[in-house]
Amino acid sequence: MTANHRSGFVVFVGRPNVGKSTLLNALAGQKLAIVSPKPQTTRTRITAILTREDAQVVLVDTPGVTKSADALRRSMQRITRTAVTDSDLALVVVEARDGEAEISDADRAVVEAARKGHGRVGLAINKVDKIKNKKMLLPWMEAYAKETGVDVIVPISAKNHDGLEDLVEELLKRLPEAPPMFPKEMVTEQAERVICAELVREQLLLLTRQEIPHAAAVVIEVFEDQRTDQEGGDGGLCRLEGRIYIERESQKGIVVGKGGRTIKEVSTAARAQIEEFLGCKVYLRLTVHVDKDWRQSDRAIERFGYGLPEA
Ligand SMILES: Nc1nc2c(ncn2[C@@H]2O[C@H](COP(=O)(O)OP(=O)(O)OP(=O)(O)O)[C@@H](O)[C@H]2O)c(=O)[nH]1
Ligand SMILES: [Mg+2]
Numbered sequence: 001m002t003a004n005h006r007s008g009f010v011v012f013v014g015r016p017n018v019g020k021s022t023l024l025n026a027l028a029g030q031k032l033a034i035v036s037p038k039p040q041t042t043r044t045r046i047t048a049i050l051t052r053e054d055a056q057v058v059l060v061d062t063p064g065v066t067k068s069a070d071a072l073r074r075s076m077q078r079i080t081r082t083a084v085t086d087s088d089l090a091l092v093v094v095e096a097r098d099g100e101a102e103i104s105d106a107d108r109a110v111v112e113a114a115r116k117g118h119g120r121v122g123l124a125i126n127k128v129d130k131i132k133n134k135k136m137l138l139p140w141m142e143a144y145a146k147e148t149g150v151d152v153i154v155p156i157s158a159k160n161h162d163g164l165e166d167l168v169e170e171l172l173k174r175l176p177e178a179p180p181m182f183p184k185e186m187v188t189e190q191a192e193r194v195i196c197a198e199l200v201r202e203q204l205l206l207l208t209r210q211e212i213p214h215a216a217a218v219v220i221e222v223f224e225d226q227r228t229d230q231e232g233g234d235g236g237l238c239r240l241e242g243r244i245y246i247e248r249e250s251q252k253g254i255v256v257g258k259g260g261r262t263i264k265e266v267s268t269a270a271r272a273q274i275e276e277f278l279g280c281k282v283y284l285r286l287t288v289h290v291d292k293d294w295r296q297s298d299r300a301i302e303r304f305g306y307g308l309p310e311a
Contacts, residue, residue: 003177004054004177005054005055005056005177005178005179005180006054006055006056006057006172006175006176006177006178007055007056007057007058007175007176007178007179007180007181008057008058008087008088008089008119008175008176008178009057009058009060009086009087009088009089010057010058010059010060010087010088010089010090010091010171010175011060011062011083011084011086011087011089011090011091011114011117012024012059012060012061012062012091012093013062013065013080013083013084013090013091013092013093013110013113013114014064014065014092014093014094014110015064015065015066015094015095015106015107015110016039016040016041016063016064016065016066017037017038017039017041017064017095018064018093018094018095018126018127019093019095019126019127019158019159020033020042020061020062020064020093021033021034021035021041021042021046021061022035022126022158022159023061023093023124023126023156023158023164024046024048024059024061025048025158026158026159026161026164027048027050027059027164027167027168028048028059028187028188030187030277031273031276031277032046032047032048032188032190032195033046033048033061033198034198034199034205035202036202036205036206036213038205038213038214039064039066040063040064040066040073040076040214041202041205042061042062042063042064043063043072043076043079043306044063044076044079044305044306045060045061045062045079045082045083046060046061046062046188046190047059047060047061047188047190048061048187048188049182049186049187049188049189050168051180051182051184051186052172055172055175056180056181056182056184057168057171057172057175058181058182058189060083060087062079062080062083062084063076063077063080064080065077065080065109065110065113070295070296071295071296071297071298072295072296072301072306075298075301075306075307075308076306078308079308080113081113081116082308084113084114084117085116085118086117087117087118087119088118088119088174088175088176089117089119089120089121089122089171089174089175090114090115090117090119090120090121090122091114091121091122091123091124091171092107092110092111092114092121092122092123092124092148092150093123093124093126094107094110094123094124094125094126094144095125095126095127096125096126096127096128096130096131096137096140096155097131097140098130098131098132098133098136099136101136101139101140101142101143102143103143103144103147103148108147108148111123111148111150119174120151120174121148121150121151122150122151122152122153122154122170122171122174123144123148123150123152123153123154124153124154124155124156124167125137125140125141125144125153125154125155125156126156126157126158127157127158127159128155128156128157128162128163129157129159129160129162137155141153141155151174152170152174154166154167154170192223192277192278193220193223194220195277196220196223196240196242196274196277196278197218197219197220197242197305198218199270199273199274199277200218200220200242200244200266200270200274200284200286201216201217201218202270202273203265203266203269203270203273204216204218204244204255204266206269207262207265207266207269208254208255208262208266209254210254211251212246212251212254212255214295215246215247215248215251215295216244216245216246216255217244217245217291217294217300217304217306218242218243218244218245218304219242219243219245219303219304219305220240220241220242221241221242221243222239222240222241223238223239223240224238224239224240225238226238226239227278227279227280236280236281237280237281237282238274238278238280238281238282238283239282239283240274240282240283240284240285241284241285241286241287242284242285242286242287243286243287243288243289244263244286244287244288244289245289245290245291245294245300245304246288246289246290246291247290247291247292247293247294247295248290248292248293249290251290252288252290255288263286263288266286267284267285267286270284270286271284
């Protein structure tokens with residue numbers, strides 16, 4: 001091992017919907033975290049491991065910083081706080097905006113949260129593709145620099161893969177000198193089964209409305225791996241059975257839809273995503289169940305995988 005190899009954990013912290021998960025996927029070069037236009041999409045700690053000759057960084061995506069209104073959101077906020085504490089560097093992600101460069105209290109609160117870690121704090125201004133007047137970016141960067149005192153500020157567009165190389169360079173420079181922590185072929189800490197459950201939940205977020213997206217939980221109960229080529233080829237099949245949990249009997253009809261239309265749509269779209277992820281044909285069976293007010297129950301939150309992972 002070379003003496004100056006760097007490795008460490010970089011945690012993404014930010015308000016809901018600023019693009020933390022999009023950034024994780026863009027840097028990983030594959031979809032490991034689900035993304036949706038609805039706030040509070042991410043419920044757990046999601047990792048992507050980037051390995052280079054001279055460095056290994058574990059990127060950690062977290063639930064957006066919000067108020068803790070119920071047991072689920074309390075758990076989500078705990079997950080974010082713990083991920084920050086365990087990191088070597090925290091990257092605050094904010095959204096670029098047009099108009100006067102004025103840092104909001106909500107963004108200030110996120111910087112405060114990021115400072116609770118032991119490591120340094122950087123800041124990424126995401127969604128710069130949305131800014132009409134690019135000249136306005138400089139005053140924003142100056143305002144963030146002056147008011148937050150972070151180590152480094154990088155403007156990016158996670159969606160368009162803009163500025164990402166610069167960002168990675170800045171992150172790697174700030175990691176401690178240490179040997180790699182994971183085998184070089186490892187891309188994430190999450191089990192395939194968990195990512196598959198998330199890919200189903202992503203379709204529920206995209207294809208259902210009202211309270212359903214946030215009231216739904218997904219668990220893959222059966223995962224039969226019949227892949228013939230374990231090296232990422234496309235042989236064989238995986239047979240998955242998933243359960244969608246909602247909070248009330250009245251929500252069941254909405255998830256199933258008229259004549260089963262909605263659940264079918266969810267299943268078809270999720271299956272396509274899962275096939276891409278697993279690299280094989282997928283058989284997916286989904287059923288809908290009621291777990292009354294599960295978002296208020298610590299036990300259910302843990303069972304569904306949205307609790308704090310054991311240290
Ligand atoms: N225009 C634009 N949209 C983006 C960019 N990055 C993310 N988005 C969009 O912003 C929305 C939220 O993205 P997510 O990655 O789910 O955001 P998040 O910060 O992980 O959100 P939570 O998990 O709810 O905390 C999605 O509709 C993305 O497509 C970007 O660089 N430009
Ligand atoms: Mg997210």
